[in-house]
Structures are given as structure tokens and as C-alpha cells.
Amino acid sequence: MIDTFQERYENRHEYAKQWKDKTGGKVLGYFCTYVPEEICIAAGVLPVRILGSHEPQDVTEPHIFAMYCPFCRDCLAQGLEGKYDYLDGISIAQSCLHIRQAYTSWELHVPTDWSYYLPMPHHVQSPRAVPYLLAEYEKFKKALEDWTGNKITDDDLKRGIETVNKDRQLMKQVYELRKREDPPLSGLESMYMVVSSQLIDKGEHARIVEDSLKELEDRTLGRPVGQRLIILGSENDDHEFIKMVESCGSTFVIDDHCTGTRYFWDQVSLNGEDPLTAIAKRYVNRVPCPTKDWPVRTRVPHIVSLAKDWDASGAVILQQKFCDPHELDIPAIKSALEEEGLATLFLELDVTVPIGQFKTRVEAFLEILDEEDLF
Amino acid sequence: MAKYKTAPLKSWERAKEIRADYYRNYAAAHEKGGLRWAGGAWTFDAIPAGLGDDVYPITSEPYGATIAFQKDFSDRCLQAAERAGYARDLCAYMRNYWGSILLNEYGWAEPGEERKPFPKPDFIWQDHICCSHAKWYQVVSDLEGGLPMFCVDVSVGPYEHTTEHGIDYIVGQMHDGIEWLEKTTGRKYDDEKLIQAVYNTCRSTSTWAEICALNQAIPAPLEEKTMYSLYVLGTLQKSSKDVADFYDELLAEVQDRVDNQIAAVENEQTRVMTDTQPPWAFLRVFRYLASRYGTVSVGSLYTFALIGNWIWDNGKFVPRPTPQSQGVEIKDRDQALRVLTEWELSKPEWQHFYHPKYKSDMMIQIAKDWKLDGVMLHYNRGCEGLSLGIAENRLAILESGFPVMVFEGNMGDEREFDEARTMARIDSFMESLGVPKLD
Numbered sequence: 001m002i003d004t005f006q007e008r009y010e011n012r013h014e015y016a017k018q019w020k021d022k023t024g025g026k027v028l029g030y031f032c033t034y035v036p037e038e039i040c041i042a043a044g045v046l047p048v049r050i051l052g053s054h055e056p057q058d059v060t061e062p063h064i065f066a067m068y069c070p071f072c073r074d075c076l077a078q079g080l081e082g083k084y085d086y087l088d089g090i091s092i093a094q095s096c097l098h099i100r101q102a103y104t105s106w107e108l109h110v111p112t113d114w115s116y117y118l119p120m121p122h123h124v125q126s127p128r129a130v131p132y133l134l135a136e137y138e139k140f141k142k143a144l145e146d147w148t149g150n151k152i153t154d155d156d157l158k159r160g161i162e163t164v165n166k167d168r169q170l171m172k173q174v175y176e177l178r179k180r181e182d183p184p185l186s187g188l189e190s191m192y193m194v195v196s197s198q199l200i201d202k203g204e205h206a207r208i209v210e211d212s213l214k215e216l217e218d219r220t221l222g223r224p225v226g227q228r229l230i231i232l233g234s235e236n237d238d239h240e241f242i243k244m245v246e247s248c249g250s251t252f253v254i255d256d257h258c259t260g261t262r263y264f265w266d267q268v269s270l271n272g273e274d275p276l277t278a279i280a281k282r283y284v285n286r287v288p289c290p291t292k293d294w295p296v297r298t299r300v301p302h303i304v305s306l307a308k309d310w311d312a313s314g315a316v317i318l319q320q321k322f323c324d325p326h327e328l329d330i331p332a333i334k335s336a337l338e339e340e341g342l343a344t345l346f347l348e349l350d351v352t353v354p355i356g357q358f359k360t361r362v363e364a365f366l367e368i369l370d371e372e373d374l375f
Numbered sequence: 376m377a378k379y380k381t382a383p384l385k386s387w388e389r390a391k392e393i394r395a396d397y398y399r400n401y402a403a404a405h406e407k408g409g410l411r412w413a414g415g416a417w418t419f420d421a422i423p424a425g426l427g428d429d430v431y432p433i434t435s436e437p438y439g440a441t442i443a444f445q446k447d448f449s450d451r452c453l454q455a456a457e458r459a460g461y462a463r464d465l466c467a468y469m470r471n472y473w474g475s476i477l478l479n480e481y482g483w484a485e486p487g488e489e490r491k492p493f494p495k496p497d498f499i500w501q502d503h504i505c506c507s508h509a510k511w512y513q514v515v516s517d518l519e520g521g522l523p524m525f526c527v528d529v530s531v532g533p534y535e536h537t538t539e540h541g542i543d544y545i546v547g548q549m550h551d552g553i554e555w556l557e558k559t560t561g562r563k564y565d566d567e568k569l570i571q572a573v574y575n576t577c578r579s580t581s582t583w584a585e586i587c588a589l590n591q592a593i594p595a596p597l598e599e600k601t602m603y604s605l606y607v608l609g610t611l612q613k614s615s616k617d618v619a620d621f622y623d624e625l626l627a628e629v630q631d632r633v634d635n636q637i638a639a640v641e642n643e644q645t646r647v648m649t650d651t652q653p654p655w656a657f658l659r660v661f662r663y664l665a666s667r668y669g670t671v672s673v674g675s676l677y678t679f680a681l682i683g684n685w686i687w688d689n690g691k692f693v694p695r696p697t698p699q700s701q702g703v704e705i706k707d708r709d710q711a712l713r714v715l716t717e718w719e720l721s722k723p724e725w726q727h728f729y730h731p732k733y734k735s736d737m738m739i740q741i742a743k744d745w746k747l748d749g750v751m752l753h754y755n756r757g758c759e760g761l762s763l764g765i766a767e768n769r770l771a772i773l774e775s776g777f778p779v780m781v782f783e784g785n786m787g788d789e790r791e792f793d794e795a796r797t798m799a800r801i802d803s804f805m806e807s808l809g810v811p812k813l814d
Contacts, residue, residue: 065766067464067756094530096506097728097763104730105767117729121544122503123528128547132531135540294509295516295524322464324759328510331460332517 001211002185002219005192008208009237012048012199017086019046019201026088026148031075031103033198033258034093034120034289038268038279039137041202042152042160043144049198050075050084050102051237054351057081063105069320070351071235072102079110089114089147093283094122096291096325114147116140124284124292133280141276157275161268163202168264170209171197175261177216178253179310184219187231187252188242195237195259225251227369230307230342232256232333233318234326234349241353245316245362249370254310256303257318262287290325299329300336307342314343314369316362321348343369378669379594379638386625390605393621397611398441398483401431402494410560413496413515415508416610416682417722419527421572421715422549423500424614425564426556433496435511437610439468442475442482443655443787448490451478453788461514467757467787469511476518498559499524500552504728505760523559525552533729534721542716549712566708572614573711577684577697577718579613582622584683584694589629590673591745594638596629599649599672600661601639609682642669645748645810648741649675651755651762652786657794660801668805669813673745676738677761680723685737692740695721724761731764735771742777749778749808751801757785780804 008015016027028040029050040047052074059080060073078084079102090112092103107115118140121129141152150156171194177184185193193212197205226249231242236257246252255261268275268282293299307315315337319326334344345365347358384390404411409429414420416436423430443449452474457463459477461470475482480490499522503509509526516522527548531541557564583606590597597605605625608618631637642665649672653660664670679685686695698705698714705711719725726733742750750772755762772779782800785791805812 061766062770063766065754065762067754067759067762097759098506100728101731101764104732104764107730108732108767117532119530119532119541121528122509122530123526123548126528126548126551128544128551129528131547132540132544135538139538290510291506294503294513295526297513322759324465324506325510327462327465328507328514330462331514334460 001208001215002189002193004208005189005196008196008200009192013083013086015200016046016048020086027086029084029087029090031090031092031099032095033263034095034283035091035118036093036137036140036279036283037202038157038160038164039141039144039152040160041163042156043148044150045144045148046201050078050090051195052351053078053083054238054240056352063109064101067322068101069098069234069322070349071320072098074351075099076102076105079106084110087112089116091116091118093118093120095120095289096323098323116143120283122292124288125294125296129284130277130280133284134277137276137280154275157279158270161270161275161279163206165267167197167202167206167209168267170206170213171264173213174209174216175254182220182225183251183253184216184221186221186246187229187255188239188246190252190255191237191239191242191259194263198259198263221251224249227251227314227366228253228310228312229314229316230254230256230303230310230312231316231318232303233330234320234323235259236318236349238349238353240355241349241358244355244359248359248362249366253312254306256287256299256306258289261306262289290329293329297329297332300332303333304336304340307337307340312342313372314345314365317344317346319346319348321350343372377641379636379641379643381638381641384601384628386621386628389621389624390608393608393617394611398433399485401433402481402483402491404429404431404494410498411494411496412498412500413512414500415502415511417504418500418502419549419715419719420500420612421569421576421614422552423556424572425553425566425569426560426562427565427568432612434611435472436468437607438482439471439787440607440652440655442471443467443789445482446656446789448480448482449656449787449789453790464756466507466511466759467785469507471787472511473514473518476515495519496522498522498556499526500556501526503528504530504725505763507759525555527552529719529725530728531720533726533733537717537720542713542720545716546709546712549716550709553708566711569708570705570711571616573705573715574697574699575616575619576614576715577699579609579619579622580682580684581694581697582619582626583609584679584685586622586626586629587674587679587683588694589633592633593646593746594636594640594643595646595671595673596632596637596639597674598639598661598665599674599678600658602674602678603653603658606678606682613682640665640669640671642813643671644669645671645805645808646746647672647749647751648738648745648747649677650738650750650752650765650768651675651677652758653753654784654789654792655786656789657784657792657797660797663798664801667812668810670805670810672751673747676723676734676741679741680737684718684721685723686721692737692744727764728760731767731771734764735768738768738772739775739777742772742775747777748810749780749804751780751782751804754781754783755786756783756791757787778804778808
């Protein structure tokens with residue numbers, strides 16, 4: 001059952017096309033996990049995150065200056081190459097400038113029926129953020145209604161919240177299992193689980209997670225766990241890289257990625273509030289992307305606490321090349337983790353990863369950790 | 376014989392004086408019992424003005440550029456930031472600034488004197504429009520061992536889609552910020568000073584736009600290298616009366632140059648504009664354009680509108696009239712903050728953060744109305760904010776029929792600028808435009 005996530009991830013385009021054929025609904029491509037999927041689902045829309053392909057491309061150079069991150073260029077390449085030609089619309093919730101360029105260039109050069117820029121506030125630590133976002137959600141909801149022709153009621157919103165919450169809660173249960181001395185799934189399997197949640201019908205995803213939980217109850221990796229690692233940083237669905245690290249005598253037990261915990265860690269809490277306010281509170285208060293983590297650095301203690309709770313002995317800090325927001329957090333995070341006794345390995349990702357070179361560095365890192373265990 | 380008469384700017388010495396006083400006053404603030412604060416060139420500097428006349432700012436981007444202009448010092452600053460673990464591809468101003476803290480050397484010194492220790496600010500007052508703005512000062516606070524910091528998020532979408540709730544969001548943060556300023560400094564806030572500072576902000580930024588509009592004249596009364604030294608005053612302290620008054624005086628002088636056909640480039644035969652911050656250590660590129668080709672860079676959206684405020688009016692890109700000239704009388708704090716917010720949200724250089732089409736439209740209009748022959752885009756590795764969407768701008772400008780040359784560099788990290796290659800590109804571009812070399 002756990003293999004299903006990988007299958008969904010690898011066949012995401014086919015899946016979305018089939019979903020459209022089956023339901024007659026609209027598919028919305030989104031560029032950042034700050035887009036409130038709850039509202040999209042309430043409108044009967046399938047939200048799918050636009051991801052890159054990790055393949056070299058030569059189509060984005062005229063559109064995005066090469067000093068911006070490879071992920072945003074890889075995402076745009078997918079649009080320019082027609083790989084998302086089934087999308088009915090696109091949307092972005094304001095986050096970093098890099099991915100914003102993928103969105104705006106997509107809007108300019110990839111024919112799309114509907115496009116929506118959602119100004120998600122950056123000052124999430126301000127009490128002014130929720131009222132502002134709520135007003136923006138009202139506009140977003142209205143725009144979705146006009147686009148789909150579906151009136152979105154409070155009941156629809158509650159259904160959207162319940163659907164997404166259930167999936168989040170189940171994934172968190174899976175993550176709890178990773179605290180075990182012998183975790184029942186690898187970091188790679190976990191990544192497939194979370195990323196596939198961004199790509200397929202949430203209800204279906206939750207059912208697969210639910211079934212997987214039964215399977216995982218008695219499962220072990222069937223290999224030595226090795227060093228327990230936390231992986232953190234920019235967007236990361238680089239399966240080749242994760243596979244390589246885990247093949248060198250280690251297991252990723254926890255993460256801080258928007259393709260991991262940052263995406264699903266926090267629930268929408270209704271608490272008698274109107275659904276849009278509850279959703280706004282969730283996105284304002286969620287584990288932040290570095291673009292929004294100021295003036296107080298809340299990510300640092302959160303990451304340290306994840307590393308401790310999941311008993312990680314080392315941290316792999318990944319960063320998409322040129323990713324300014326993460327570059328601005330990494331020195332503080334690295335220093336905090338090292339103060340807690342965790343060794344760190346910093347690596348920069350490009351569209352493709354130099355697996356051979358990285359493997360040498362990873363092996364050296366693991367060797368250091370092994371020696372620390374010895375003495 | 377020169378085609379046009381030319382003359383140095385009479386206002387030049389006053390501009391230098393204002394800039395020197397600015398850095399001097401910031402450094403010496405504590406000696407007079409005053410306060411020092413740090414924030415970006417775009418921050419709402421009118422707001423701390425309400426704390427008193429002895430509260431002095433240092434704005435980060437011009438300070439980073441000041442360091443960049445001093446190549447050797449900049450090199451040491453950049454290396455210090457890199458040694459501290461900060462990535463080399465981050466904003467170059469930011470790295471220069473951090474390096475100056477790490478080395479504990481102030482980037483401005485009295486002529487002939489040694490650099491003094493970096494004057495630590497008492498608090499941080501910033502705004503957030505690009506990914507780095509708030510984070511810049513988070514790191515400053517880390518490096519200084521903790522500093523009180525307040526930052527206003529302004530990212531509520533493009534001006535043409537301004538909403539009441541967007542303005543409320545920003546104004547609400549400003550009200551919170553004023554309470555925070557009172558608490559942090561222990562000073563009572565003076566709304567009258569705020570109101571005057573808002574008027575000054577509108578006056579200085581509108582007048583600077585009027586000055587730039589005069590550069591539509593042939594010959595151009597100003598060239599961009601000079602404009603850098605003039606617009607910078609607005610980036611230092613747009614809310615100050617001195618800066619607003621200076622721009623009024625400058626406007627009169629530039630108008631006089633237009634009336635008397637006093638050229639910035641005596642053999643003007645070609646007109647171009649650039650884009651984004653220049654590579655500060657290599658401003659001689661502009662001298663090369665003028666002396667070799669009689670090419671005047673009349674400015675850029677950057678020099679016109681980083682602080683200058685403009686607006687679309689019947690299809691024309693024109694200086695935005697100040698609220699006070701439209702009969703607006705500010706009566707209280709809330710109104711002052713609303714006027715300031717609405718004014719700043721229309722800032723042209725904020726629009727492209729939401730979509731390159733806004734910037735392309737403005738640049739194309741400038742190319743038409745300032746009668747340009749071509750456009751030179753600086754693909755600036757030093758600033759992710761202003762290079763945002765620049766490749767799309769290039770395509771749009773080409774589509775509109777204006778030739779475009781691209782050169783890559785970095786405003787604040789000279790290691791990323793290839794001078795010889797840039798000069799060779801300029802030669803090729805001029806040849807493609809059919810511009811003959813001057814004898």
C-alpha cells in the first residue's frame with residue numbers, strides 16, 4: 001500500500017487527467033503550499049501542486065534570469081513544455097519572489113483559462129495578518145465561485161476543512177511511527193506520501209494513508225536504520241538524492257520541508273469560528289516558510305525540537321541554489337542544531353543533483369557521525 | 376566643437392553636504408542625546424520622525440552602495456560576511472552592510488580620517504517588500520547581539536488593485552509600530568512631526584519625479600551617473616525637510632538647464648536608459664558611453680521611481696501630484712498613516728513585485744516619451760528584488776520595437792562584473808544602433 005504514493009507521484013499527470021474525465025471537475029495548478037486547498041476543495045476543484053521534473057531543460061532562459069532558484073525555473077519549464085496542458089487554472093499564494101516568477105511567466109506564456117494571485121501576508125506574527133487574509137479569502141472564494149459556477153457554502157468549506165484535516169492528521173500519525181527505534185518507513189517513502197498528497201484527491205489520499213497505517217504497524221525497514229537524520233531546507237522532492245543518502249547507512253526520520261512537515265503539520269481548528277477565519281488562522285499560524293518567519297525566528301526552535309523528538313543524530317540541510325529566504329535562515333539553524341550536538345551537512349541543490357559528488361560528502365558525514373557514536 | 380553647451384550643476388555641493396550631514400549625524404546622534412535607527416531606503420521613515428528631531432536613520436541600501444563604491448573595503452566586507460556563513464549570492468548590499476558590522480568599521484568617514492567603529496543602531500524600523508527586507512535586519516539583530524526590531528509588511532498587491540482591507544492591514548501595523556516605538560524608546564510620540572514628515576515625503580518624491588520628467592528634453596539636462604548622486608538623498612531620508620527643499624531647488628535649476636539647452640552630455644547624439652542598480656564600482660561605464668559615443672543615459676525606471684512617485688494619467692507616465700497640492704489636509708495620526716500608505720503603494724518600483732507587465736508598460740512608455748534609441752538592462756545578480764521579472768521586461772521592450780542590450784553584473788559585488796566584456800558589448804550595441812564613435 002505504501003508503494004501507492006510513489007506510483008501516484010510518478011504518474012501525477014495521468015492521474016489528474018483521469019480525475020477530470022471521471023468527475024468533470026476543474027484542476028487548479030498551484031505554486032506554493034500557502035494556497036488554501038480547503039477552499040479549492042470546497043469549490044469542487046482538484047488542487048495540484050506544480051512541481052519540476054528534475055530534468056535538464058532549455059526553455060526558461062528567456063523568461064527567468066539565471067540567478068533565481070532552479071526549482072522555479074524547473075516548474076516554469078513544465079508549463080512551457082506543455083506537461084500541464086490539462087490545467088484549467090493556476091494560482092499562487094504570495095511567498096518567495098523566485099516561485100512568483102514561475103507563476104507570472106506561466107501566466108504570460110502558457111495559455112490558461114483562469115489565474116489568481118492571492119496576496120498571502122508576510123507579517124504572520126502581526127495580529128493584523130488574520131483579518132487581512134480573511135478579506136483576501138473572501139475575494140478568492142468569490143473568484144472561485146465565478147470560475148467554477150459553484151456556490152461555496154459554509155458547509156462546503158467545513159467539508160473542505162475536514163477532508164484536508166483528516167489527511168493531515170493521518171500523515172502525522174505516520175510521522176509518529178518514525179520515532180520508533182526501527183522506523184517502519186524510509187524518508188523516501190515518507191516524501192512520496194506527503195508530496196502525493198499535494199497531487200491527488202485528498203479523500204483518496206487519506207484512505208491510502210489510513211490503509212498504510214495498518215501495514216506500517218508491524219513493518220520494519222528490513223535493513224539497519226543507521227544514523228537517524230533530519231532533512232530540512234527548501235522545496236525538496238529529489239528522490240534520487242534521498243535514496244542515495246539512505247543507501248549509505250542512514251535513515252531520514254523527520255524533516256522540515258514544504259514537501260514534508262511544513263505542508264501538513266498544522267490543522268485548521270474550527271472551534272466554533274466561521275470556516276474562512278479558521279482557515280486564515282491556520283495559514284497564518286502554520287510552520288512558516290522562511291519568507292514569513294520574522295521578526296522572531298520561530299523556525300529555529302521548531303526544527304531543534306523536531307530533531308530532538310525524533311532522536312536525530314545529524315542534519316542534512318538542503319537548499320535550492322540561489323534560494324534567498326533559506327540562505328537567510330541557514331546560518332542561524334545550523335548554529336542552533338550544532339549547539340544541541342547535532343552535526344550538520346549543508347548541500348546546494350540544482351535541477352539535477354551531482355549524485356557521485358554528493359555521495360562522497362554524505363559518506364564522509366556519516367563516517368563522522370559513526371565515529372562520534374563510537375567514542 | 377561641442378554640439379551643446381554644458382555646465383556643472385550648481386546644486387552639487389549642497390547635495391554632497393546633505394549626504395555628509397546624514398552619515399555624520401547618524402554616527403554622532405548619541406553625543407547629542409539623540410537616537411539612531413536603521414531600516415531600508417523604502418521604509419516609512421516619516422514614522423520614526425514623530426519621536427523627535429534628534430532621531431537619525433541609516434538606510435541600508437544606500438549604505439551598502441556607499442561601501443560598494445569603495446572597492447577594497449567592500450571586498451573585505453563581502454569576505455567577512457561569507458566567512459560568517461552567509462551565501463555569496465545573497466543581496467550584495469546586505470552582505471556589504473553585514474560585513475561592515477562584522478569588521479566593526481563604519482563605511483563613511485570624514486575626508487582624510489580613518490574609519491570609525493560601526494555605530495550600532497538603537498532600534499530597527501524596516502518594511503518588507505522583497506524576500507530579503509525583513510530578514511536582512513533579522514541577521515543584523517543576530518550580529519549585534521539582539522536589537523529591537525519592527526517591520527511593516529507592505530505586500531498587498533499592485534496599486535491598481537489596492538483594497539481598503541489592504542490599506543487597513545498596513546495602517547494597522549503602523550499604529551502597532553508607533554506604540555512599539557514609544558515603548559522601545561521611552562519617548563512620547565508627536566503626531567504633528569509625523570504629519571509634517573508625511574508632507575515632506577510626498578513633496579520630495581513627487582518633486583524628484585518632476586526633475587526626472589524634465590529629462591525628456593533634448594539635450595537631456597541630466598545624465599544618469601549624476602542622477603545617482605541626487606536621487607540617493609531621497610533614499611536616505613525622503614521625509615526630511617532638507618531633502619524636500621533641496622529637490623525644489625534642484626527642480627528650478629534643471630528647468631533652467633532645459634530652458635537654456637544646457638546639456639549633461641555636450642555631444643548628445645543617442646539616448647538610452649538602463650535598469651536596476653548599476654555596478655557601483657564601475658560607474659565609468661557611463662563616462663565611456665558619453666565620451667566615446669555621445670550617448671546619454673537619461674535615467675531608468677530605477678533612478679526615476681525607486682523613490683520618485685509617478686502615476687498613469689491618460690496613457691502617460693507622469694509625476695504624481697502631492698496630496699497637499701490636491702487640497703488634502705492631514706489632521707490626525709490615522710489620516711497621516713493612510714495618506715502615507717496610499718502614497719507609497721503607488722510607488723512604481725513596487726509594482727513589478729506582483730507582475731513584470733507593470734514594469735514593462737512603464738519602461739516602454741519611458742522609452743517613447745524620453746525619446747530613446749535603445750535600452751541597456753543590467754541583469755543584476757546583486758538584487759533579487761529589482762532583477763525580478765527582468766527577462767520578461769526584455770522580451771516586452773523588444774516586442775515594442777526598442778533595441779535592448781543586456782549586461783550582467785552585480786551592484787555591490789565587483790567580483791561579478793566583467794568590465795572588459797561589458798565595454799565590448801556596449802561597442803557592439805552602439806554599432807548595431809548605427810551610432811558613430813566621436814572623434
